[in-house]
Amino acid sequence: MGKIVLKQVRKSFGDVHVIPSVDLTIENGEFVVFVGPSGCGKSTLLRLIAGLEDTTSGVIEIDGKDATALPPAKRGLAMVFQSYALYPHMTVRKNIMFPLKMAGMDIEAATKKADAAAKVLNLTSYMERKPGQLSGGQRQRVAIGRAIVREPAAFLFDEPLSNLDAALRGNMRLEITELHQNLKTTMIYVTHDQVEAMTMADKIVVLQAGNIEQVGSPLELYNHPANAFVAGFIGSPRMNLLEGADAQAVGAKTIGVRPEHLDISTTAGQWKGTVAVAELLGSDTFLHVNVEGHGTMTVRGGGDVNLRHGDTVYLTPQAGKVHRFGADGKTMA
Amino acid sequence: MATQSSRATARLMVAPSVILLFIWMIVPLAMTIWFSVRIYRLLSPERSGWAGVRNYTWFFNSPDFWMAINNTLLLVGGVLAITIILGVLIALLIDQPVWGQGPLRILVISPFFIMPPVAAMIWKNLFMHPQNGLFAAVSRAFGTEPILFLQNYPMSSIVFITAWEWLPFATLILLTALQSLSSEQLEAAEMDGASALSRFRYITLPHMTRAITVVILIQTIFLLGIFGEIFTTTQGGPGSASTTLPYMIYKQALIAKDIGRAAAGGIIAVILANIVAFFLMRSMGKHLDA
Numbered sequence: 090m091g092k093i094v095l096k097q098v099r100k101s102f103g104d105v106h107v108i109p110s111v112d113l114t115i116e117n118g119e120f121v122v123f124v125g126p127s128g129c130g131k132s133t134l135l136r137l138i139a140g141l142e143d144t145t146s147g148v149i150e151i152d153g154k155d156a157t158a159l160p161p162a163k164r165g166l167a168m169v170f171q172s173y174a175l176y177p178h179m180t181v182r183k184n185i186m187f188p189l190k191m192a193g194m195d196i197e198a199a200t201k202k203a204d205a206a207a208k209v210l211n212l213t214s215y216m217e218r219k220p221g222q223l224s225g226g227q228r229q230r231v232a233i234g235r236a237i238v239r240e241p242a243a244f245l246f247d248e249p250l251s252n253l254d255a256a257l258r259g260n261m262r263l264e265i266t267e268l269h270q271n272l273k274t275t276m277i278y279v280t281h282d283q284v285e286a287m288t289m290a291d292k293i294v295v296l297q298a299g300n301i302e303q304v305g306s307p308l309e310l311y312n313h314p315a316n317a318f319v320a321g322f323i324g325s326p327r328m329n330l331l332e333g334a335d336a337q338a339v340g341a342k343t344i345g346v347r348p349e350h351l352d353i354s355t356t357a358g359q360w361k362g363t364v365a366v367a368e369l370l371g372s373d374t375f376l377h378v379n380v381e382g383h384g385t386m387t388v389r390g391g392g393d394v395n396l397r398h399g400d401t402v403y404l405t406p407q408a409g410k411v412h413r414f415g416a417d418g419k420t421m422a
Numbered sequence: 423m424a425t426q427s428s429r430a431t432a433r434l435m436v437a438p439s440v441i442l443l444f445i446w447m448i449v450p451l452a453m454t455i456w457f458s459v460r461i462y463r464l465l466s467p468e469r470s471g472w473a474g475v476r477n478y479t480w481f482f483n484s485p486d487f488w489m490a491i492n493n494t495l496l497l498v499g500g501v502l503a504i505t506i507i508l509g510v511l512i513a514l515l516i517d518q519p520v521w522g523q524g525p526l527r528i529l530v531i532s533p534f535f536i537m538p539p540v541a542a543m544i545w546k547n548l549f550m551h552p553q554n555g556l557f558a559a560v561s562r563a564f565g566t567e568p569i570l571f572l573q574n575y576p577m578s579s580i581v582f583i584t585a586w587e588w589l590p591f592a593t594l595i596l597l598t599a600l601q602s603l604s605s606e607q608l609e610a611a612e613m614d615g616a617s618a619l620s621r622f623r624y625i626t627l628p629h630m631t632r633a634i635t636v637v638i639l640i641q642t643i644f645l646l647g648i649f650g651e652i653f654t655t656t657q658g659g660p661g662s663a664s665t666t667l668p669y670m671i672y673k674q675a676l677i678a679k680d681i682g683r684a685a686a687g688g689i690i691a692v693i694l695a696n697i698v699a700f701f702l703m704r705s706m707g708k709h710l711d712a
């Protein structure tokens with residue numbers, strides 16, 4: 090139904106090779122998140138799959154058929170854009186019905202489908218409004234509604250939540266996850282927010298400079314990052330990456346310790362430092378500690394940690410939680 | 423502008439310009455109305471006095487008058503149709519990324535910089551002239567008789583020349599509207615299965631309605647008063663075949679030297695312009711709301 094296979098897909102704009110070469114298999118029904126820093130080519134990759142950009146070379150297969158040269162409409166995919174891209178002069182109903190109208194479906198059947206989609210998305214009372222009269226979250230839902238009615242082989246989301254405020258983003262994240270569980274359709278979701286990636290994905294694809302750094306489930310990436318880039322990108326706050334004598338002691342170029350894997354002590358420990366900033370969140374306390382020889386390290390402690398700016402603190406990594414990276418940045422066995 | 427005193431000050435500050443603008447408008451209008459009901463002929467200054475509505479009735483009884491009204495509307499309608507249809511097409515064309523886009527756009531805009539009498543002279547002498555014109559040369563090359571544009575098709579020729587002058591304006595406004603259309607909307611429509619024609623019909627054209635409305639309103643205002651093109655090409659002829667209302671008023675004022683009748687014609691023109699404006703605003707005003 091919605092299996093998508095990329096074989097040595099390349100994309101160049103003139104001399105700029107945005108995507109050097111990508112091989113990727115997305116199974117039917119999977120929720121796949123492309124994540125990476127801005128400019129890493131994740132949106133371009135999505136647009137290649139959508140057919141909005143021409144592939145320079147390589148093959149894109151959808152449901153086992155070569156779709157590389159197919160126009161977007163023939164690929165059976167639906168896309169939700171960052172700006173929602175609603176049609177401003179049409180009502181919500183007409184927006185949702187537009188793809189059906191273009192497919193030549195008769196008005197009655199199309200209305201029925203649009204109403205059904207609106208019911209799922211709680212849009213029933215807004216059907217006669219124009220997009221300009223809706224809030225950000227409602228517009229987002231209309232865009233999703235327009236995608237659902239087509240019953241596509243896969244949904245493509247291009248940073249759909251980045252224009253929403255934090256609270257709404259949390260809600261929509263849940264709604265999209267629920268939608269995926271109900272529809273069981275393949276979804277490809279692009280974001281630069283690793284929290285979205287961790288919470289929503291079945292499978293995360295971490296991209297950097299057009300290359301796939303690692304593919305895996307959220308916890309796989311968290312526990313066993315393939316290299317220092319993935320280790321630093323996945324997890325919040327970021328993993329502490331240390332170089333120098335401490336790394337050489339375990340035979341690595343760089344070692345990494347996550348903030349939550351550092352024990353805090355006021356008397357003794359491996360590294361000594363002073364607290365620069367203490368962020369008290371109630372449930373947790375994030376300490377930004379200036380460690381001699383290593384700069385600032387981030388530590389996560391419980392809500393009961395009672396340290397303030399200027400206090401001396403000792404940090405010790407928990408046994409078995411230290412990641413070692415070689416000179417090439419790859420994780421050492 | 424929140425407090426009472428700031429509102430009062432604002433009114434006080436704006437008042438002089440409002441009063442000046444009001445005088446600027448009302449004095450000429452009042453004088454025109456006054457002259458339009460007087461007998462006022464420059465060639466027979468000894469005759470004066472009240473004319474009543476005779477200046478007006480002269481217009482309505484003149485066979486040229488209805489033709490002039492017809493020609494005026496034909497000119498406005500014809501130029502609007504040509505400039506908007508071609509303007510949309512050219513705007514679509516030069517919105518495409520092509521090599522030399524900057525100079526190309528300047529070339530497209532340039533007719534607008536040529537003053538109307540000059541443009542009309544160029545068309546009259548270099549293109550439409552039966553002996554020296556380019557069109558005549560083309561006709562002869564194909565072995566046919568040169569078309570006498572200004573003799574046989576005076577109104578169409580003037581519509582064509584005026585449309586040539588105003589096409590850049592329409593193109594420019596429509597192009598800016600086109601450039602403000604988000605590409606994501608077009609891409610979304612493409613994903614939704616809309617063909618190029620449907621994308622134009624359902625996305626691009628609705629997006630351009632407001633710009634088209636602006637073009638129609640502004641052009642109508644200017645086209646109702648077109649004079650220089652007619653003066654330099656056909657002089658309203660042959661006969662009265664290309665006489666419009668402004669040209670008819672000119673003929674009364676400066677050829678027949680009858681100020682009274684010309685003033686009456688002016689008032690009729692004002693009324694006509696208001697009727698046109700009323701219908702335009704009624705049918706298009708809603709497109710101007712955000």
